[in-house]
Amino acid sequence: MEQALQAIFSATFVAAVLRVTTPILLPALGGLIAELGGVANIALEGIMLISACAGVLVSIATQSEWLGLLAGLAAGIITALVLAFFHLDLKADIILSAIAINILASGGTIFVVFLLTGDKGSTSALVSRQMPFIEIPIIKDIPLLGPILSGQNLLTYIAFIAVAGVAIFLYRMRAGIHLRAVGENPDAARSVGINVRSQQYLALALSGALAALGGVYLSMGYVKFFARDMTAGRGFIALAAIFLGGKTPLGTMIAALVFGLAEALSVQLGNLRVPNQLVQMIPYIATLIALVVYALVQRQRAIAHQRRFRQAPTP
Amino acid sequence: MQVTLPSSASSFDRAAERARVQQERRRSAIVDLVVTLSTIALALLVGFLVMLIVGKDPILAYSSLLSGPLSRSHRAGRWIEDATTLIILGLSVAIPFRARQFSLGAQGQMFIAAMIAAVIAIYLPLPPVLAILLPLVAAMLAGFVTGLLPGLIKAYLNANEIVSTLMLNAVIVLLYDFLLTNVFTPPGAQSLRSELIQPNSMLLRLSAIFGINLGRANLAVVMVAVLVLAVWVLLSRTPLGYEIRIIGANEKFARYGGINTQRTIALSFAIGGAIAAVAGVHLVLGVHQRLIPAIAAGLGFEGIVVALLARNNPLLIPITGLFYSYLRVGGDIMEQEAAVGAEIVQVIQAVIILLLTAQVLVNYAKSRHRLMRST
Secondary structure: OHHHHHHOOHHHHHHHHHHHHHHHHHHHHHHHHHHOOOOOOOOOHHHHHHHHHHHHHHHHOOOHHHHHHHHHHHHHHHHHHHHHHHHOOOOOHHHHHHHHHHHHHHHHHHHHHHHHHOOOOOOOOOOOOOOOOEEEOHHHHHHOOOOOOEEEEEHHHHHHHHHHHHHHHHHHHHHHHHHHHEEEEEHHHHHHOOOOHHHHHHHHHHHHHHHHHHHHHHHHHHHHOOOOOOOOOOHHHHHHHHHHHHOOHHHHHHHHHHHHHHHHHHHHHHOOOOOOOHHHHHHHHHHHHHHHHHHHHHHHHHHHHHHHHHOOOOO | OOOOHHHHHHHHHHHHHHHHHHHHHHHHHHHHHHHHHHHHHHHHHHHHHHHOOOOOOOOHHHHHHHHHHHHHHHHHHHHHHHHHHHHHHHHHHHHHHHHOOOOOOOHOOOOOOOOHEEEEHHHOOOOOHHHHHHHHHHHHHHHHHHHHHHHHHHHHHHHHHHHHHHHHHHHHHHHHHHHHHHOOOOOOOOOOOOOOHHHHHHHHHHHHOOOOOOOOOHHHHHHHHHHHHHHHHHHHHHHHHHHHHHHOHHHHHHOOOOOOHHHHHHHHHHHHHHHHHHHHHHHHHHHHHHOOOOOOOOOOOOOHHHHHHHOOOOOOOOHHHHHHHHHHHHHHHHHHHHHHOOHHHHHHHHHHHHHHHHHHHHHHHHHHHHHHHOO
């Protein structure tokens, strides 16, 4: 027990939390943009998987992590645009088409990997590249914070910088404000001359790009190979993080950190005698509880809102 | 109040009207069928093109995909066994889908059902018929509750049902894994699996009845027939089914029309859960006759395709279930014989969903069809 506590209250543990938070935070930020644009993106999981696969395969072929990253990004954005095309232009139900994309990703990635490598499980037999880990010169020598803030993967830094980026985009930039207006009330937005369709295309493309970064991180940072269904539900946990975070960038980041903490804890506890299946449940149960709590809060808010409305005419 | 009309005239009108409606209905059913068949053809064509592009021999692959399941009797048995599971899953999905609720909990409900059924079938000695009925009923109850939970929080709190059902699935699968490792697997066993269930609880295999090797296909096919009818009666001939359909058509209208939409939505989840549980029971009592790791893995989304292809019509689900499991079994055989990954079937599945949900394409196909009829 003492050992466990020591392990948890250590810098390496905090660093591990940041590491496992990254592939939840990135897609969650993407999903947040889509959600606020009124086009819930359930396909985050599939987009991550496709990008993780594309990134690794291109990095194997070219031995360049940057080309891998580019390929992963392109694959993610294209997949998101396919979803957008089916929903916005062909009027398909966005949830069902997103489910289809998730199935396509799960089957398609294995199909391609099997075709190219002859192995169905993973690409670990081949040499792929990894995104660089960054040592920050002065910070890395600070006693406790050094190992936490320095030496993380480039994409981990990008994930946390993206929180600020997404916040600025959503609340300070014209496109972001239009996007939220579309999500709030498409008819009202249309009536003031906002192009709803192109805003929602933008929202889905951005969510695809961010989910793609999350996928690339998984296969080219967190580990150095692509494995079948390696996203393991992170795309859905990301969705939950959006709701838990109250649909704001900062809240989403905190929620993602909570899930990251739960996952890192489960790894730590797994080293002890605690059955690891029970520990692995923690993030999912946390998500369920969070979902209910968020729904309850929303409900209270709606009721309070109604009451205020009703009282307004008779002061 | 009764309006008095010349009875002959009114009955004449009614008969004509009924005939007209029936003809209209028949026509739209035919159009639906044409649209579905062309979707399948298009999806198969996409698979064909994919194989062509990646340099595999698509003709060899497709001939083993499309003729494989009938090439040997035990393969046909695998087809029947898989279709049994998929048809039940399709039925379970169709009910919440009719109410436009995206319950994706079938996976977890199957695992729960498998556990409950196995506990009774392994540890509780029972006389012949009861040894099957009790696990079945208990598992269905468990499935009902497992479906009800996300149903309640969706109906009363408007919490996203996709996230809640998927999270619940993950928890249940881990719980299953945990119990299988630590409780069901007898100490000192070589591999991770429970003891066999008692002979009284085993569903009779079709091989034993017909005297040919039909693999693990079993008497659960009878359950399928019963369920198809039951779901059809529920949706088309009961007040609850009517409410489910009205909610699916227009939830606000249903609420203003006096339907307790929250109760109905929660029930649609729960009934779907109880039916998915039957699929889990089939896996334990019929197919594996014990608990094995990942007993229902990879079946989570299959029911959706089956239900969608049938447009959530319970009477069509057996046909689409048979079709889709034919593709699945054929895919495995294709992998053995043509070295093309069976996952191409998932790609075809995704294309089918995408095309069928694309309203613009479907409407276009329908209008073309009408155009051809009118000229």
